[in-house]
Amino acid sequence: MAETYVSGAAGRYATALFELARDANAVDAVKADLDRFSAMIAESDDLRRLVRSPVFASEAQERAIAALLEKAGITGLSANFFKTVAANRRLFTVEAIMRDFALLVAAYKGEVTAEVTVAQPLSDSHAATLKQALDALTGKDVKLAVEVDPSLLGGLKVKVGSKLIDASLKTKLNSIRTAMKEVR
Incomplete structure (x- = not known):
């Protein structure tokens, strides 16, 4: 894994999530959750707007993300990750985070x-x-x-x-x- 570098805020979040997932033996489960969320973004203009737009308040993003995660059946570490990203007003980086996470998983495997x-x-x-x-x-x-x-x-x-x-x-x-x- 030493050959894979991720940087910036997205890289830091991806690395933290990867390390938590690895320590919990949940790398594949988290990757599946992120892939599911990525597919949801690709399919929904409204979700894409919510994720990318800075005009939504943090609380609104958190509520919307929590509802979407529940509907999609994304729980545990992945759900906590998305909620933390929303609470920290970094939801706009979630697509880059998911991309960096996938790179880290590929290198790990x-x-x-x-x-x-x-x-x-x-x-x-x-x-x-x-x-x-x-x-x-x-x-x-x-x-x-x-x-x-x-x-x-x-x-x-x-x-x-x-x-x-x-x-x-x-x-x-x-x-x-x-x-x-x-x-x-």
Whole structure:
């Protein structure tokens, strides 16, 4: 976990929550609660406004969050965390906190995410082969985040951490085009 850095207020909250969850053997449960709350934000314009807007009073945010948590069945450490964030008027950072928490959990579990961009959807066998190759290359458990971009024409782009492997047909054609311009 020493290789994962989170900073700012969101990083401090995420780190504190992660350490509490780890000490309570509840990392997976808290992660599931945060994922559920993140999905709620994505689905509700009203919740997104409540979370992001500074015009709501602390008490109003606390009441609304408490009601939402109860309705969603989010209890315990996760509920206390959200209530504390609301009470401290830091609800606007909750999305960054959840993102940082996910990074800390991934590092704790030895997981790495590979952002894969392909021209066409990957079949299950191709995805499994790519995952195995990336697992062997990184020595870690790699999760694939696949995005389809037909403009690549063929091939794929893989980004793991700060490393990018671009084996797309579009890039190869652009390289040939540039080489031909230089020859003239």
